[in-house]
Amino acid sequence: MLSYPPSTPWERVRDATLELLSPTRCVACERPGSLVCDACAARIVIIDPIFACLRCGAPFGNLLCTECQSESCQDKKEANSCLAACVFEGVPARIVRAYKDGGERRLAAWIAHALFDAVHRAQKAVPKRMDAFALDADAVVFVPATSVAYRRRGFDHMEAVAREFSNLMGIPVLDALAKWDACDQRKLGRGGRLANAADAYDVVEPVAGMRLLLIDDVITTGATMGSCAEVLKRAGAVKIDCLAFARVW
Template sequence: MSAQSRLAAVTEVIGELLSPTRCASCERPGALICDDCLRTMVRIDPAHACLRCGAPFGDMLCTECRGAASDLDRCLAAVVFDGPPARIVRAYKDAGERRLAERIAEIMLRAALEAERAAPERYGGMVSAADAVTFVPVTASAYRRRGFDHMESVAGAFAAMSGASLLDALIKHGSADQRAFSREERLEWSQGAYEVVEQVRGARLVLLDDVITTGATMNAAAHALKEAGAERVDGLAFARVWG
């Protein structure tokens, strides 16, 4: 073991002694996400999810998506945004627990691979046949506020775990926080919000985001990628707001 590795190991041990790792959801010591919180997450069944916005119980398309245009070829979310997932996202984005990036990426990858196996007619090749992984970026103001792009970190971990290439393809313009927006306001604000800055022509992409509320953000990012020539854009999120 190198001197640098030994120093990192010692630093980690000291850090655990001074501030033990706790579950980001229930604060139980021992793991970033404890087994109990993992078990209580409501996982979305890929055989019964809306293919356009990832909503559970959608089978084909949910009521809100019927008749609406979309640039996403398929969409999937791993879990429902409630209870542990909601607390985990807040701990990661707003409380700065950056170690959660790998755990979130792991849950997303497991959900996508399970969807490929369990519902191949709907999600076949979503990750295994993708050319690259990309992500919905934050605005410059959000980056300054948090000090990092939360989805860039998740996408990096996801790419490393899946063996896919990582493509930092998008820039997000504007500075509005969409969490307080209505569905109509999200749709209006997201138009033209994204710029493609990498070559994506002919590429089959997996587009990652943390939370889908209405699908407007991910669809706007997918629209920009399709306009730039991407062949396929499949959306994958950690959680879907529902109910």
């Protein structure tokens, strides 16, 4: 079950003040009291790293899911390992929508805790298989929003999560990627997502010789993570682990 309180005294004071003005309700069921109530948190399907695909984070892939075993994917080795915290359905889908499109920015800390738990769950369950996943990272890199999305939301949703996650892990954030404006991935099928993500990102900070942890909110086809990992590797990064809050399945 995933349930997280505010992590700092300042956040507790801030949230107490906001609570007086606008009482918190669960983003999934509208029950008053917390951003994600215990009942909704209990319905989240956690991905077991023992049975997840190492390449795309699919929940039932064991070493590699059937899609990643296909010939078309055999030469795609941009990322070293990939992990997602939970399955993108029901409550996680509502959490992502409330955060990105509903403006509930307090969910950044909640999602960061979910990522933190996923890292340590993987290290406890399959330490050799995950090869020091995230623990040896020199920096956390986040998949950036487009300028259009930034203007619409007023913030970069994954940068906010990365800052919270950085505090939990003790790993610095490196704002290393920039994204060209492109159409919303959510409107596209698999082929469209792959084409849309290709050459959509640039590396804007030095990453040569670095081990990086690349984070995003949702993995659908793996196109975004793959494209980001590819440009980071081309820029000289020596290891890239990918971590997401949820995996579409």
